[in-house]
Structure formats: structure tokens, C-alpha cells
Amino acid sequence: MALNGRDKWKAMSTHSHETAKRVLEAVDQSGAHYGSGFPMIASENVISPMVRRACDSDLHGRYAEGLPGKRYYQGCDDFDTIETIGIDLAKKVFNANFANIQPISGTVANIAALKAMVKPGDRITAVSTADGGHISHAQMGAVGLRGLDLHTYPWDEDRMEPDVDAAAAMIRDTKPALALFGASVFLFPTPLKELADAAHEVGARVMYDGAHVLGLIAGGVFQDPLREGADLMTGSSHKTFPGPQGGFLLSNTDDEKMQRRLNNAVFPGTNSSYHLHHVAGKAVALAEFEAYxxxxxxxxxxxxxxxxxxxxxxxxxxxxxxxxxxxxxxxxxxxxxxxxxxxxxxxxxxxxxxxxxxxxxxxxxxxxxxxxxxxxxxxxxxxxxxxxxxxxxxxxxxxxxxxxxxxxxxxxxxxxxxxxxxxxxxxxx
Ligand SMILES: Cc1ncc(COP(=O)(O)O)c(C=O)c1O
Missing domain, CATH: 3.90.1150.10 (Aspartate Aminotransferase, domain 1)
Structure with missing residues (x-):
């Protein structure tokens, strides 16, 4: 017998409910899998109970286009407090003049950085993916999306870093608009000072992608890119920096025009809703990082x-x-x-x-x-x-x-x- 509309709807919603329960079951199983094993993927981390509270909050469903005090929507007073605290803490923790804590991931931070710093057709130098560079540094990722002419550094396989002399010569020769450093396979600090000097000599800007090592940098145990020649540092907020998933843009520039370009590249350039619950989680994680x-x-x-x-x-x-x-x-x-x-x-x-x-x-x-x-x-x-x-x-x-x-x-x-x-x-x- 054919089901009438109401029974059909009831059968469908029972099925949908079972499906939703099945998803939650897999969510719990995934937590148990990681929780009873050794989680050793280098790009991951766990969030603290206070960060979890911020992420699992009403902010999850809200919008706040713009910057603190300059919003397109009403209702953002409390979020203004949150983001202002977060920006101040990010400047302190990363020892930077400028911080944008809105990017929803490290990749989006890179896309925004490239939007602010280079034009389509510009030349860029970066670590190749075969040597550990990230996909966003490649033609298949953000670099290709921006239409850039990519040249990759000569690599020292023994030292697992750019071959300093050959890479400096390559930068002087190539004359890129942007020299990008940092990678996903990242055992040792990049010899940044020497390479940033070569880049600045030919008028290039220097960007350091610290996605993996951001917590080590902020903790003072790796290298200090913003004082070794990087004009801009990007990174993920959830790897060695143990916050919720997201990204940061950090710089020591006091050029207000560049600061505006960076902010505009994040919103409206590459984000609209920028995951307010995660911005709040980042602010809490920054406070915890300041302490520990x-x-x-x-x-x-x-x-x-x-x-x-x-x-x-x-x-x-x-x-x-x-x-x-x-x-x-x-x-x-x-x-x-x-x-x-x-x-x-x-x-x-x-x-x-x-x-x-x-x-x-x-x-x-x-x-x-x-x-x-x-x-x-x-x-x-x-x-x-x-x-x-x-x-x-x-x-x-x-x-x-x-x-x-x-x-x-x-x-x-x-x-x-x-x-x-x-x-x-x-x-x-
Ligand atoms: C060097 C580098 N940059 C950017 C990213 C992208 O970060 P996200 O996963 O936050 O988009 C990664 C990810 O592992 C990375 O290794």
C-alpha cells in the first residue's frame, strides 16, 4: 500500500534521524580512536576545555563583518570586546605591531596574504612541495589561484633547508615580488636572515609561513621571523599553537596602508563569516599560551x-x-x-x-x-x-x-x- 504524505514524511524523518545519529556515533568513535591511541600527525592538536567552551557557544551562528568598532551588522558589542582582546593578545604573544585573527585557516591566511602583497603575474619564490613546501605555496594551491609565476629554491637535502648560497643567488637573479619561506616538513629553522637580505636587496617582500611552528616561535624556541627579516608571518592556530582551527596574519609593519590592505584582504577579500566562535577560541588560547x-x-x-x-x-x-x-x-x-x-x-x-x-x-x-x-x-x-x-x-x-x-x-x-x-x-x- 502506498504511503500517504504524512506517513512518507514520518518514515523519511525517522530515517534522517537514524542518519544523524549514525554521524554522531562516528564522531564519538573518532574521539575514542584518537583518545586511546597515540595521535602523532604533526599538523594537529587538541583544544583546552575553556577554548572548547568558546567554540561551542552562541557565537557559532553569528556574523561580525568588519573590525572591532566598525561593523556592518548590529549586535557585535560583546564580540568587539572578544576580538579586541584577541588582537591585543596576538600582538603580545607573537611580538608583532599588527595582527589579524580572523582567517578561518592557515590556507585562507595565505590566500589573503598573497592578495595583499602581490598582483597576478608577479614572480614568487617558495619551497617546492617535494622539499616539504605546502600545497598553498604551489600552482595547485593559493599561488596558482593568484596567478603567480612560481620559482622554487635550490634545496640542501642534508640540512633539510634551502641551500643558502644558491637560494640567495637565485633570489637575486629571479628578482621576485615576494619571497615566501616556511614549509609543512619543518625540522630546522630557515636561514631567514641571509635569504631575507637577498630578497630585500632586489625589492622583494618577505613572507614566512609559520603554520606548523607558530607555537614554537611564540614560545621562543625555534626562530623569530619578524625580527629576522620577514615582513609578514602567516600561520595556523591549531598546530604547535594549540588553539581552535583557524589562521593568523602577523606583521611588524607600521605602514598603515599595508595594515589596511592586509585587513581588507581578509575581509572582504577572502572571508565573510569568519567563524566568530573560533575567533573567541583563539583569544582564549592566546591567553592560555601567554601563561603556559x-x-x-x-x-x-x-x-x-x-x-x-x-x-x-x-x-x-x-x-x-x-x-x-x-x-x-x-x-x-x-x-x-x-x-x-x-x-x-x-x-x-x-x-x-x-x-x-x-x-x-x-x-x-x-x-x-x-x-x-x-x-x-x-x-x-x-x-x-x-x-x-x-x-x-x-x-x-x-x-x-x-x-x-x-x-x-x-x-x-x-x-x-x-x-x-x-x-x-x-x-x-
Ligand atoms: C606550511 C603550511 N602552510 C599552511 C598550511 C595550511 O593550514 P590550514 O590547514 O590551517 O589551512 C599548512 C597545513 O598543514 C602548512 O603545513
Missing amino acids: GASYAQDTVTNAKALAEALAAEGFDVLAEERGYTASHQVLTRHGETDSGAGRAAAALLEEAGIITNMNMLPGDTRALSPSGLRLGVQELTRHGMGPDQMQDVATCFRRALIDGVDPAQVKTEVAAIREGFTDIQYCF
Whole structure:
């Protein structure tokens, strides 16, 4: 018998309700998966309870086009307070004259920065994606979107950074409008001073994408781009800087025209609703970072070095041994021949063992989907209170899963047992 309209609607809404419940079930399962394992993806982090409260607030549904005190909509008085506090804190925490805290991601911050700083057809220099540059620095991303003529730096594979002399010569030769630095694979500080000098010499502006290392920079343990020649720094607010997902634009320019260009490039240039709940979350995260950021950044780098050393001692091929493996939150490991896909296989096996990582291209790899390596990050484990002793435990679990060939389900129970002691979020109010 055919269903009448009301029964049809009832059947549909029951089905829709089941679908919505199924989504929430998967949301909870994802939380449990990360919560009982070792989350080691270098671009991720967790938010504190106070940041979560800001993000899960009425602001979620609001708009505030413009800047504090200059809004298009009514109803923004309280949000003006929030964003003003956030901007002031961002200037303080990143030691900058100018901050825009509206971008909804690091990628959007980069798109806005390129809109403000270069014109279509301009030349730009950047790290190639094969050497660890981000997709937004490439033709497939923001650089292509802006119609820029991209030239990538000569790379020193041993030092895992631009070859300083060759890159400086290339910048002098290429004469870009913008020299962009920073990357997604980021073990060591960029030799920025020398390269920024070369860029400024030929009239280029200098942009530093600190998406990954923003918390380490603000914590004073990596490098200080705004004092080493960067005219503008962009970054994500949710990697080593442990806030909600979003982005920042930061500069020391006192040129009001440039400040206006940067603000306009964010709104109306690349955002309309700029996720007010996340702006509030960023403001809270900045306050927490002011209190705890220096020790969090230091502990993160200490843990990365401890993990690298422990993995090497367990028999893994850890990159950049001569330079002490790492000066950031990241560690790179090689699991087989170049382009062999060994990194993909290792990441899959580790996930079965409760360890969440990502495959990554290493020097020499040419195929992004079958690389030989892994990129590991310790910023999230650190935030859960793990220290160098636990980094040894993590390395032992890696060995048991990847070298000893222990059943991954068995390793997963060992991982979960270790993780049980480290569930609370630290370095926050
Ligand atoms: C160097 C770099 N820039 C920008 C981004 C993009 O950040 P988001 O994911 O916040 O858009 C990333 C992401 O990992 C990155 O590694």
C-alpha cells in the first residue's frame, strides 16, 4: 500500500534521524580512536576545555563583518570586546605591531596574504612541495589561484633547508615580488636572515609561513621571523599553537596602508563569516599560551628530540642525524627504498596498532602517494603530559609493530594502556 504524505514524511524523518545519529556515533568513535591511541600527525592538536567552551557557544551562528568598532551588522558589542582582546593578545604573544585573527585557516591566511602583497603575474619564490613546501605555496594551491609565476629554491637535502648560497643567488637573479619561506616538513629553522637580505636587496617582500611552528616561535624556541627579516608571518592556530582551527596574519609593519590592505584582504577579500566562535577560541588560547606557552614549546621540542633518539636506538632510520634529528615538533623516518610506498605501508600498520601518523615524501621521493617516509609530530602527546620517558615507550611500540612484527592488535592494547595515564590536557587553565 502506498504511503500517504504524512506517513512518507514520518518514515523519511525517522530515517534522517537514524542518519544523524549514525554521524554522531562516528564522531564519538573518532574521539575514542584518537583518545586511546597515540595521535602523532604533526599538523594537529587538541583544544583546552575553556577554548572548547568558546567554540561551542552562541557565537557559532553569528556574523561580525568588519573590525572591532566598525561593523556592518548590529549586535557585535560583546564580540568587539572578544576580538579586541584577541588582537591585543596576538600582538603580545607573537611580538608583532599588527595582527589579524580572523582567517578561518592557515590556507585562507595565505590566500589573503598573497592578495595583499602581490598582483597576478608577479614572480614568487617558495619551497617546492617535494622539499616539504605546502600545497598553498604551489600552482595547485593559493599561488596558482593568484596567478603567480612560481620559482622554487635550490634545496640542501642534508640540512633539510634551502641551500643558502644558491637560494640567495637565485633570489637575486629571479628578482621576485615576494619571497615566501616556511614549509609543512619543518625540522630546522630557515636561514631567514641571509635569504631575507637577498630578497630585500632586489625589492622583494618577505613572507614566512609559520603554520606548523607558530607555537614554537611564540614560545621562543625555534626562530623569530619578524625580527629576522620577514615582513609578514602567516600561520595556523591549531598546530604547535594549540588553539581552535583557524589562521593568523602577523606583521611588524607600521605602514598603515599595508595594515589596511592586509585587513581588507581578509575581509572582504577572502572571508565573510569568519567563524566568530573560533575567533573567541583563539583569544582564549592566546591567553592560555601567554601563561603556559613557553614551557609547552620547550617541552615539545625536548620530546621531539627524545623521540628521534629513541627511534634511532630502536633501529629506525631517522633523518638528519648529523643535525641532531630535529629542532621542531617533527621527526622524519625512512621505512624503505625511495618511491617504494614503504611510508604508506608503515602508516597503515601503525594505525592498526593505535598509532596515528602520516606518510610523507622524503628527499629523493617523487611520488606523493607512495613515499618512503613518515612525518611524526609530538605536539599533541606533549599536550597530554607525556615526557621523554613516554617518548621511549612510543618508540618501543613503533619497534614492536614495525620491526618485531608483533600482532598490531596486541600493540594496540599496549598503546591504549600507556595512553590511559595521559588523557588530560595540560598547559591550560
Ligand atoms: C606550511 C603550511 N602552510 C599552511 C598550511 C595550511 O593550514 P590550514 O590547514 O590551517 O589551512 C599548512 C597545513 O598543514 C602548512 O603545513
